[in-house]
Amino acid sequence: MIQVAPDTSSPAPSEWRTIRTPGFEVSWTGYCPLNEGFCFGSDDGRILTSDAEGTVQHVAKDALAPSREAINGIAFSGDSIAASTRSEIVIVSGAGDGRTGSRFVIPRGAHGVVSMASGLWVAPLGRGGLLTMAPKGRSHEPATIHTIGGLPTNFYETVRVPVAGKDVVACAARLGGVIGIELSTPSSVRPVFSLSRQGMDVVDVCALGGGSLAVAAVGRDGTIVLSRNVLSDASPATVKLPYVQGIAYRLLHARGDLILLTSKALYALHGLAARFLAGEDVEHRVTAGKCWPVEAVDANLAGDRWLLIVLVDGVVRIDLDRWLLSGATHADLGDPLLAPSPSEAAWETSETYSEETETSFAFA
Amino acid sequence: MFTGKHHGGGTAEDACWSAQLTPDEEFAVFDTSDALDILDDGGRFYGVLPDPSGDLRELGTWQQQIAVFTGTETGPWHGYPVWPVDDMAPPNRSTQAARPSKIVFDALEANGLITPRQRRRLYKGKHT
Numbered sequence: 001m002i003q004v005a006p007d008t009s010s011p012a013p014s015e016w017r018t019i020r021t022p023g024f025e026v027s028w029t030g031y032c033p034l035n036e037g038f039c040f041g042s043d044d045g046r047i048l049t050s051d052a053e054g055t056v057q058h059v060a061k062d063a064l065a066p067s068r069e070a071i072n073g074i075a076f077s078g079d080s081i082a083a084s085t086r087s088e089i090v091i092v093s094g095a096g097d098g099r100t101g102s103r104f105v106i107p108r109g110a111h112g113v114v115s116m117a118s119g120l121w122v123a124p125l126g127r128g129g130l131l132t133m134a135p136k137g138r139s140h141e142p143a144t145i146h147t148i149g150g151l152p153t154n155f156y157e158t159v160r161v162p163v164a165g166k167d168v169v170a171c172a173a174r175l176g177g178v179i180g181i182e183l184s185t186p187s188s189v190r191p192v193f194s195l196s197r198q199g200m201d202v203v204d205v206c207a208l209g210g211g212s213l214a215v216a217a218v219g220r221d222g223t224i225v226l227s228r229n230v231l232s233d234a235s236p237a238t239v240k241l242p243y244v245q246g247i248a249y250r251l252l253h254a255r256g257d258l259i260l261l262t263s264k265a266l267y268a269l270h271g272l273a274a275r276f277l278a279g280e281d282v283e284h285r286v287t288a289g290k291c292w293p294v295e296a297v298d299a300n301l302a303g304d305r306w307l308l309i310v311l312v313d314g315v316v317r318i319d320l321d322r323w324l325l326s327g328a329t330h331a332d333l334g335d336p337l338l339a340p341s342p343s344e345a346a347w348e349t350s351e352t353y354s355e356e357t358e359t360s361f362a363f364a
Numbered sequence: 365m366f367t368g369k370h371h372g373g374g375t376a377e378d379a380c381w382s383a384q385l386t387p388d389e390e391f392a393v394f395d396t397s398d399a400l401d402i403l404d405d406g407g408r409f410y411g412v413l414p415d416p417s418g419d420l421r422e423l424g425t426w427q428q429q430i431a432v433f434t435g436t437e438t439g440p441w442h443g444y445p446v447w448p449v450d451d452m453a454p455p456n457r458s459t460q461a462a463r464p465s466k467i468v469f470d471a472l473e474a475n476g477l478i479t480p481r482q483r484r485r486l487y488k489g490k491h492t
Contacts, residue, residue, distance in 0.1 A: 027488050043487065069466075070488035086449045086463050086489040109449030109463065111489055126449050126489075127426060152376065154426055174427055201427060203491060220491065247419060247492065249485075263419065263481070263492065297484040312480045 015322040019054035019315040026310050027070040031302035034076065038302055040315070041071025041083060052306065054317060065090055066105060073112030077119045080135050084110040089123050093135060106131070106143060114160050116167040120183060124155035124171060130354075132183060146181065146354040148192055153179070161207045161215060161230060170215045170230045172205040178217045180230030181354060192354050193231045197238075198345040200225075206253045208273050216258055216273060218251040224258065224269075226276045234349045237276055237283050241269065243291070250299045252307070254320055259307060261299040266292040266309065268324055290323075370444040379444040380425045389413060393423065394433050394443055400475045402468060409433040410446070410468045412477050420482060420492055427491060430464055448489040463489070 025043040032039035037051040045065030049058045065071060069085035076082075079101075080093040086109040094101030108131060110123040123131045129147040147153065157172040167184040177196025185191070196202075201220040208214035213229040222244040227236040246264030253259070256274025260267040268290040276282045298310040307318040369378050381390055396402075397411035404410065411431050413421040420429045424445025435441030450463060466487065473483040478492075485492035 025484075027484065043484070070484075072488040072490065086487075088450075107450075109489065111449060126447060128449075249490070295479075295481045297481055298490075310484075312484060 016316050016318045017054060019050065019317055021048060021056065021314070024048055024059065026315050028072055028074060028298060028300070029302075029308045029310055029315055030074060030300040031306075032076070036303070038306075038308065038317075039074050041074055043070045044068045045071060045085060047071065047074065047081075047083065052302075054315075064092065064103075069109075073110065073114070073123070075113045075115040075121065077115040077121065077135055082113045082115065082121050082123075084113040084123055086110075089113055089121075089131070091121065091133070091135070106133070111156050112158065114158050114169070116160050116169070116183065117162065118167050118184065120167055122158050122160075122169050122183070124158045126156065127152065127154050129153075129357075130155045130158070130169075130171065130181070142358045142360040144187075145357045145359055146190075147357075148176075148179070148194070148352060149355045151176065151194075151350070151352075155179075156202075157204045159205050159207055159215070161213055162209065163211055163213055168213060168231065170205045170207065170217075172202040172217055174201050174203065175199075177202050177348075178205055178215065178225065178227065178230065180213070180215075182231060187354075187356050190354050190356075191231065192350075192352050194350045194352075195225070195227060195230075195234070195236060195347055196350075197225075197347050200345075203248055204251045206251050206258075208253050208277060210277065212277070214273075214277060216251060216253060216276075218248045218260060220248055222246070222248045222260070222262060224251065224260070224272070226273070226282065228277075234347065236347060237281075238347075239272065239282055239287070241267075241287060241289065243267075243289055249296070252299065252301050254301060254304070254307070255324060257324055259299070259301075261296055261309070263295070264293065266294050266296065266299065270324075367442045367444075370442070379428065379447065381431075381445060382422055382425055385413070385421070385423065389421075390443075393431050394441065396477070397433065400471075400477070402471045402475065402477070404465050404468050409441070409443075410464050410472070411443075412472060414477065418479065420478065429486065429491060430468075432464065448486070448491075 026040050027043045028041035040048040045063035045068040046060045050056050065085045067087035069087045073084040082091045089106040091104045113123040121133045129145040133143040153176045154174040161168040171179040173179045180193045202217050203220050205217040215230045216226045224239045225236045227233040246262030250261040258269040258272045270288045272287050296309050309316040393411035397409040402410050423431050428445035431443050432446045433441050433443035469483045469487045472478045482492040
């Protein structure tokens with residue numbers, strides 16, 4: 001059997017740049033559509049923006065989050081910005097950079113926040129449910145908290161699944177598996193589809209793009225599950241890569257590759273998503289990997305070009321144009337380098353409807 | 365003190381210890397936090413349980429990785445895994461401590477119980 005070890009060399013210096021933010025301990029980073037640069041959240045509830053070269057453009061003097069807790073998610077919708085912490089979700093309307101405009105504080109801690117194509121805000125509240133809120137000018141409609149009837153569910157990470165004309169969200173729900181909800185349907189018939197497997201602790205999920213409902217999710221142990229349709233696929237592919245080490249933190253999709261951040265390293269899994277979508281047997285055939293050993297806190301994509309890695313002492317910007325294409329090449333040697341799923345446990349599916357509670361919050 | 369409430373005998377709202385933990389391991393979480401004075405401003409102790417590789421064990425049935433211990437000088441202490449975010453409505457918080465404060469994470473790191481990376485992850489409500 002031919003063993004293909006991942007390329008463990010560090011990226012060449014030209015492929016990454018370290019962004020330093022003195023006095024601003026970065027807790028989250030991602031794309032900023034206002035300036036097509038980057039946005040950063042801090043451990044004390046502040047927000048900073050930079051251009052794509054990492055040159056700081058604006059640092060908020062005051063914390064956006066009243067609790068001064070660490071920002072764990074930022075999302076944009078029109079001229080509004082939402083940020084989440086363990087204590088609250090803050091929405092600032094009328095000024096995208098958070099400096100001015102009306103500020104609305106939802107006193108519920110969240111694991112993050114995303115915006116949908118319709119402008120709907122979505123935030124996973126852990127066992128508290130999934131919060132959605134529609135921006136409506138400078139005021140806001142009541143928030144809706146979705147729970148799944150009778151099932152204890154831990155909404156942990158969410159991602160928008162970009163399909164035309166619909167608001168579909170995929171959730172990593174820890175032991176509750178992967179959950180897909182179509183939010184654009186009337187509430188009385190809003191379907192929820194869940195995919196879970198005994199013992200699999202799903203910690204992150206990403207959309208596979210192309211206008212499809214396909215998603216990939218990762219378990220805490222690094223097991224990856226690929227679904228062609230987060231609202232209906234009962235037969236996903238399961239991939240456990242032998243060279244992945246550490247506790248999985250993030251799973252991202254870029255250009256047909258999957259990017260996996262664990263407590264030990266950053267991995268680029270060449271062509272895994274593209275080959276899955278093309279109908280290849282990714283469960284048993286080789287996926288070449290590329291690995292950068294690193295102790296990172298978080299990672300995120302910024303547009304189609306940049307990968308941002310939050311380290312303890314700064315942020316690294318990686319140019320995907322160079323990193324994904326350099327070093328290891330796509331190898332599909334037909335040998336069973338990829339072990340079949342180590343567990344014989346079957347996937348379980350559930351189709352139900354979300355239970356919704358409308359909740360009003362006072363302006364802060 | 366090992367309470368039934370936090371070992372499956374309470375309501376669905378009560379945080380419960382993972383069945384994977386032995387009573388000795390559960391006590392070790394408290395013992396270490398007590399010995400190192402990992403306290404918040406309210407006098408509550410907080411603890412974690414690193415495994416031999418340095419990764420943190422899951423302490424609760426909802427994958428919590430930190431536990432809080434409350435009590436008095438004279439009364440028995442009892443503990444339970446603590447939620448990473450304030451995900452319940454405020455009225456429901458009254459019986460249990462909310463997420464640990466920043467000084468708890470700083471103290472855990474200063475005493476070598478967690479790494480800087482783990483502190484940064486836990487402090488924003490993420491697993492590590």
